[in-house]
Amino acid sequence: MIRNLKMKKTLYAFDFDHTILKDNSDTEVTKLVDSPLPEAIRNFYDGTNWTQFMNKVFEFLRDQGVTVEDMKELITKMNPTPGMVSLLQEIHHRKSLSDSKLFIISDANDIFINTFLNSINVTADCIITNKASITTRGALHIDPYENSDCPICPKNLCKGSALEEHIKSSSFSVVVYVGDGHNDICPGIKLSDQDFLFARRGYSLEKILNLGKVKGKRKTEINFDIKAQIHFWEDATSILNVVFA
Numbered sequence: 001m002i003r004n005l006k007m008k009k010t011l012y013a014f015d016f017d018h019t020i021l022k023d024n025s026d027t028e029v030t031k032l033v034d035s036p037l038p039e040a041i042r043n044f045y046d047g048t049n050w051t052q053f054m055n056k057v058f059e060f061l062r063d064q065g066v067t068v069e070d071m072k073e074l075i076t077k078m079n080p081t082p083g084m085v086s087l088l089q090e091i092h093h094r095k096s097l098s099d100s101k102l103f104i105i106s107d108a109n110d111i112f113i114n115t116f117l118n119s120i121n122v123t124a125d126c127i128i129t130n131k132a133s134i135t136t137r138g139a140l141h142i143d144p145y146e147n148s149d150c151p152i153c154p155k156n157l158c159k160g161s162a163l164e165e166h167i168k169s170s171s172f173s174v175v176v177y178v179g180d181g182h183n184d185i186c187p188g189i190k191l192s193d194q195d196f197l198f199a200r201r202g203y204s205l206e207k208i209l210n211l212g213k214v215k216g217k218r219k220t221e222i223n224f225d226i227k228a229q230i231h232f233w234e235d236a237t238s239i240l241n242v243v244f245a
């Protein structure tokens, strides 16, 4: 069943890396230098401390002469997924008519996300992410979000509870959630049968949805049910066609 959302008060929630952007902003900025990451930095990442790892990467990039402006310039040149810019601009232009909101929810950082959104003339009503700043020596620095004791989500950010926290006070008729990764399943589980979950084809979220269970922390496997209407997408035009049909 297709439900037209044109006039419904809708929360549009988007992941950033591999959803709005075709690739990952954090890994892309490391390509601003030719030299590979020093082994000490590579070995620092233990599968759970991505934000702390990225702070070391940003310090290294600064040592190599890369400025925050260089990174912002690169972010504006990154490719979006197909159809994504039109979809976001359409939401940006229509949302005030139905009191709808656009949220970005991401484990990247607010400087990268705002830089990209500005470059496509889209404003988000809320960006739930790690807060970035610039150190006195000019390196980018991220303060971890850290809200998570969720059994599924990485320790830095539970997107499911962050989303719930931010929508508690507003009564949305519908939530449309667009993502690609393992960290998008938790918000997906929390959606109601009025909502939509759009999972990017060929990425982890699609595989997890097909399995019906997800690897949690401490090697647990968690079974889940999704109440929302699920759609798989490659080109965001198909999302546009569902929500604004």
Ligand SMILES: [Mg+2]
Residues within 6 Å of the ligand: 015, 016, 017, 018, 019, 179, 180, 181
């Ligand atoms: Mg992602």
Ligand SMILES: [Zn+2]
Residues within 6 Å of the ligand: 150, 151, 152, 153, 157, 158, 159, 160, 161, 186, 187
């Ligand atoms: Zn979670």
